[in-house]
Amino acid sequence: MSKKTIGIFIGSLRRDSFNRKIANFVISLAPSDFEFKIIELGDLPVYNQDYDDDGTPPPAYNKFREQVKEVDGFLFVTPEYNRSVPAVLKNALDVGSRPYGQSVWDGKPGGIISVSPGHLAAFGANHHLRQSMVFLNVLMLQQPEAYIGDVADILDEKGNVVPERSIKFLQQYITAFVKWVNLISEKK
Numbered sequence: 001m002s003k004k005t006i007g008i009f010i011g012s013l014r015r016d017s018f019n020r021k022i023a024n025f026v027i028s029l030a031p032s033d034f035e036f037k038i039i040e041l042g043d044l045p046v047y048n049q050d051y052d053d054d055g056t057p058p059p060a061y062n063k064f065r066e067q068v069k070e071v072d073g074f075l076f077v078t079p080e081y082n083r084s085v086p087a088v089l090k091n092a093l094d095v096g097s098r099p100y101g102q103s104v105w106d107g108k109p110g111g112i113i114s115v116s117p118g119h120l121a122a123f124g125a126n127h128h129l130r131q132s133m134v135f136l137n138v139l140m141l142q143q144p145e146a147y148i149g150d151v152a153d154i155l156d157e158k159g160n161v162v163p164e165r166s167i168k169f170l171q172q173y174i175t176a177f178v179k180w181v182n183l184i185s186e187k188k
């Protein structure tokens, strides 16, 4: 049986991003029948509907849409910017959602891990993303929810998650997530 593929979308372009470190750690937790791969967002021009209306989307839009179409599910790993989703991630959602009627997000399973150096663990971004997912018809895992607060305290200098309970939590989250992806895939 071929592996299922999960696209990971990171809501930060920062060189030393905590979110990228968590995403990389999560990739190491993928079970053998899954492949987790990061789909990069940094090259996407800010969405302008004229590109699609004129039939001249930037090559980066075409590439991104193809990459999203190819995966079986989505895992968003994101910080919070001003109590919402960072623009780079919202832009990617918008690019993938158009041209109208051709959204590449529709009907696939998804999950979110929100990550912050603050105590509130990017709760606002987590739930703002969920709001867009309702409209985009991405079927989001409900439980467990994954809020990683005080993230600087759980990473070592190489980006590994250190506390046993944090590792266990992320393992449990990924176990639930892949189960959810399999369940939704069977129903399609």
Ligand SMILES: Cc1cc2nc3c(=O)[nH]c(=O)nc-3n(C[C@H](O)[C@H](O)[C@H](O)COP(=O)(O)O)c2cc1C
Pocket: 012, 013, 014, 016, 017, 018, 019, 020, 079, 080, 081, 082, 083, 084, 115, 116, 117, 118, 120, 121, 122
């Ligand atoms: C424009 C901006 C807005 C931010 N707003 C929030 C916020 O609302 N809540 C929060 O927890 N952190 C906020 N932060 C701090 C980020 O959580 C912090 O920069 C974090 O390291 C970003 O994730 P990264 O390490 O993956 O880049 C903000 C940072 C920036 C640059």
